[in-house]
Amino acid sequence: MTLTADNEFYMRSNGWIVPTAVPGWYFGDTAEGRWTRNKDTLVLTIGDNRQGYTLKFKILQATHKDLKLQEVFDGFERKGNELKFVRQ
Numbered sequence: 657m658t659l660t661a662d663n664e665f666y667m668r669s670n671g672w673i674v675p676t677a678v679p680g681w682y683f684g685d686t687a688e689g690r691w692t693r694n695k696d697t698l699v700l701t702i703g704d705n706r707q708g709y710t711l712k713f714k715i716l717q718a719t720h721k722d723l724k725l726q727e728v729f730d731g732f733e734r735k736g737n738e739l740k741f742v743r744q
Contacts, residue, residue, distance in 0.1 A: 657723075657741050665691040665700055698725060713739070 657667040666688045689702035693715075700711040713725035721743050727736025 659691055663690055663692065665689060667700075697728065 657665060659665050666686065668686055687700075687702055689700060691701070692699045696715045698713045698715055700713075702709045702711075712728040712730075714728050715723075716726055716738070717724035723741040725739045725741075727739075729736060
């Protein structure tokens with residue numbers, strides 16, 4: 657995943673974020689859109705106001721080398737999957 661200074665993101669999804677429950681949605685191997693950060697939450701937005709998809713993550717760790725995230729779902733109290741990105 658790449659987060660740019662102008663709040664754009666680019667991520668190889670490897671099929672991870674394909675919402676199969678939503679007919680007509682398929683992101684393929686990559687996803688790109690806008691990102692925002694509000695305190696300890698990273699929000700990735702794909703699409704536009706008419707048709708879009710939002711992914712939310714709690715930031716567990718953010719250093720120059722590592723970014724560790726946990727999925728957050730509105731209305732879901734249990735913990736989501738954890739993801740770790742390492743800068744190379």
